[in-house]
Amino acid sequence: NAGVTQTPKFRILKIGQSMTLQCTQDMNHNYMYWYRQDPGMGLKLIYYSVGAGITDKGEVPNGYNVSRSTTEDFPLRLELAAPSQTSVYFCASSLDGSTNPTQYFGPGTRLLVL
Amino acid sequence: LAKTTQPISMDSYEGQEVNITCSHNNIATNDYITWYQQFPSQGPRFIIQGYKTKVTNEVASLxxxxxxxxxxLSLPRVSLSDTAVYYCLVGVVNTGGFKTIFGAGTRLFVKA
Known part of the structure; x- marks a missing residue:
């Protein structure tokens, strides 16, 4: 049981490039989340999903897109990367959002946009 | 949205009990309260969760x-390895769009 896995661990992008951050969970959780964490700051929710085929915006969705075609996978797409997207990105999952809302986090992807 | 307020930082010494308080004045009826711990370069890790009164597990009390x-959040007899950022999280996530919010957290520094 690997929990939540993220790839890549680290990436450098040039301004205007695009990439997909991968997230997979093997706990059969319904809910999945993407957060970003800037240096010395708390986590900000980018997008979340309450099940396959259902996604919704969080606090800071601009510049990102997500999809949830399966229960296990929740990729985050960055289009036209900008320096403001330099951050650490965490994916998380939870069984549900109410009675079992505990979130389990992946190790993070560190992204640098130059 | 249930916003939370925590102290920015706290210092303690090894062996002491540490109490970190979180304010969430507009908590909703069905909101749970969850605390997470985060070490540098790692994702947050669940510590404890509760709805009302007192909850205790092997690492903390709420x-x-x-x-x-x-x-x-009460951490009994802290050690150097408890130096981390602690986040209080209030809320639920559902298809209605209610979103959980992580605050800035409390940086706990444990000294020898």
């Missing part, structure tokens, strides 16, 4: 008063 407008 005290929630009757009005639920605040909660206190």
């Amino acid at each position: 005290f929630i008063p009757a009005d639920r407008k605040s909660s206190t």
Whole structure:
């Protein structure tokens, strides 16, 4: 049981490039989340999903897109990367959002946009 | 949205008990209160969760008063390895769009 896995661990992008951050969970959780964490700051929710085929915006969705075609996978797409997207990105999952809302986090992807 | 307020930082010494209080004045009826711990370069890790009164597990206790407008995380006999950022999280996520919010967290520094 690997929990939540993220790839890549680290990436450098040039301004205007695009990439997909991968997230997979093997706990059969319904809910999945993407957060970003800037240096010395708390986590900000980018997008979340309450099940396959259902996604919704969080606090800071601009510049990102997500999809949830399966229960296990929740990729985050960055289009036209900008320096403001330099951050650490965490994916998380939870069984549900109410009675079992505990979130389990992946190790993070560190992204640098130059 | 249930916003949380925590102290920015706290210092302690090894062996002491540490209490971190979180204010959440507009907590909703069905909101849970969850605390996470984060070490540098790692994702947050679940510590404890509660709805009301007191909850205790092997690492911490969580005290929630009757009005639920605040909660206190209690770490007994801290060690150097407890130096981390602690986040209080209030809320639920559902298809109605209610979103959980992580605050800035409390940086706990444990000294020898």
